[in-house]
Amino acid sequence: MKITILCAGKIKEKYFEAGIAEYTKRLSRYTAIEIKQVQDEKTPDNASEAEEEKIKQAEGARMLDFLKKAKGSDCYVFALVIKGKEIDSVELSEKISELTVSGKSHLVFIIGGSLGLSDEVIAESDYKLSFSKLTFPHQLMRLILLEQIYRAFRIKMGEPYHK
Template sequence: MRITILCVGRVKEKYFAGAISEYMKRLTRYCRPEIIEVPDEKTPENAPPAVEQKIRETEGARLIGKMSPDAYRVALAIDGKMLSSEELSGFLSERMVRGVSHLEFLIGGSLGLSEEVLRKADFRLSFSRMTFPHQLMRVILLEQVYRGFKIMAGEPYHK
């Protein structure tokens, strides 16, 4: 299975980059992981809602331009469905059984995903009602996908 994380912006902090690199390496045992980044837009301080909307749309158009036509798309969205680690493992397993060979996880920039990107998603996944920095979200997502594959394989993993 191919797992793509399609996201807005670059990871700037070395500690996030190190964790991302480690989980990408671990995941190669179970799938073909990749990260595709699109440029983010500078958000002015105290930007009015119309400016924020335009930024989401611009970043969203960039994400859409990189989407794979054959992928099953999972948007990370605060209003999405929350799953336990075991449920996420089941979700991954079920997609594989149904013949899905490419999962694409969509992570927006600091303002989130555009409505158009959300409409193109096959599933909306939430990790919490809290807001996380989009760079940290990559680490959390990768760790949970890795954990999901470990659970699926019946392999031990720390709790």
């Protein structure tokens, strides 16, 4: 199995980089993992709705380019969106297990930039996943997502994890 985290922008904060590196290392004993970053767009202060939509479209186009290359019958795409389905860690583990058994060997998790994902990217996803109704910075969401995927594999393997 291979997992790709597809996201907009680079991590600038060292503390996020350290956490992401740690969970990437931990996950490597269970699965191949890659983080694919596409260029994000600068959002001007007081951007209009039209400007924000244009920014999401530009970031989304880059993400869709990646998805076109990656998407095959063995690929399954999760879009992280606030209005997605909220599940717990055990359910995420079960979902990953079900996908593996059904022949999905490449899971892609998409995290939008500071404005979220374009409608086109969301439409290309197989599953809309929400971690909360709260809004998280996209840099922090990368770390949270990696931790939850790691936890899902620990659960899947019957290894202890903290509840």
